[in-house]
Amino acid sequence: GQQVMQIPQYQHVQEGEDFTTYCNSSTTLSNIQWYKQRPGGHPVFLIQLVKSGEVKKQKRLTFQFGEAKKNSSLHITATQTTDVGTYFCAGPAQGGSEKLVFGKGTKLTVNP
Amino acid sequence: DAGITQSPRHKVTETGTPVTLRCHQTENHRYMYWYRQDPGHGLRLIHYSYGVKDTDKGEVSDGYSVSRSKTEDFLLTLESATSSQTSVYFCAISEPYNEQFFGPGTRLTVL
Numbered sequence: 001g002q003q004v005m006q007i008p009q010y011q012h013v014q015e016g017e018d019f020t021t022y023c024n025s026s027t028t029l030s031n032i033q034w035y036k037q038r039p040g041g042h043p044v045f046l047i048q049l050v051k052s053g054e055v056k057k058q059k060r061l062t063f064q065f066g067e068a069k070k071n072s073s074l075h076i077t078a079t080q081t082t083d084v085g086t087y088f089c090a091g092p093a094q095g096g097s098e099k100l101v102f103g104k105g106t107k108l109t110v111n112p
Numbered sequence: 113d114a115g116i117t118q119s120p121r122h123k124v125t126e127t128g129t130p131v132t133l134r135c136h137q138t139e140n141h142r143y144m145y146w147y148r149q150d151p152g153h154g155l156r157l158i159h160y161s162y163g164v165k166d167t168d169k170g171e172v173s174d175g176y177s178v179s180r181s182k183t184e185d186f187l188l189t190l191e192s193a194t195s196s197q198t199s200v201y202f203c204a205i206s207e208p209y210n211e212q213f214f215g216p217g218t219r220l221t222v223l
Binding site: 033041044045048090099103105 | 145154204
């Protein structure tokens with residue numbers, strides 16, 4: 001079945017270092033969404049990418065959607081302690097339904 | 113945050129007992145979802161609804177049933193809880209082709 005894979009599963013950085021998480025789908029995606037979940041919290045939507053090769057920025061966060069629309073990345077420049085949490089990517093399930101298939105997430109910890 | 117609440121927020125129950133979790137929204141969104149979140153598994157879809165009385169199964173639906181009699185309420189029922197259903201349960205809502213908004217979650221422990 002359709003799979004969305006994320007690497008790494010865990011990442012520990014020193015504050016100020018950069019961080020990148022990668023998302024790979026077994027199928028071509030019409031779009032990809034990214035969510036952040038703070039410790040003890042619920043997932044919160046960050047962004048949606050739709051176009052092949054699309055790049056979007058939100059302050060220190062840069063999101064990319066691959067040319068083949070099967071992979072995506074989230075890059076954080078100069079991490080801060082407020083970036084701590086788990087980052088999930090998600091793509092629409094096959095068949096064009098409103099269901100999302102989530103990656104297992106990358107848990108980021110930041111050492112001050 | 114979107115107007116979405118879950119109740120109860122915490123529950124401890126015993127194996128074999130029925131459990132119902134409630135999700136309530138004030139956003140009038142068409143779609144509603146139930147996920148479970150377990151370490152190492154991320155978010156897995158249990159059931160979802162695309163309208164009143166319209167529901168469908170997700171990837172981990174065994175042992176769970178749902179009902180949606182009103183736009184604003186989506187109920188998740190464990191007919192006979194098992195220890196493997198100990199988890200954090202999240203409800204989410206969305207409009208077509210848009211992002212999902214998640215509720216605060218319910219932590220369920222089955223002893």
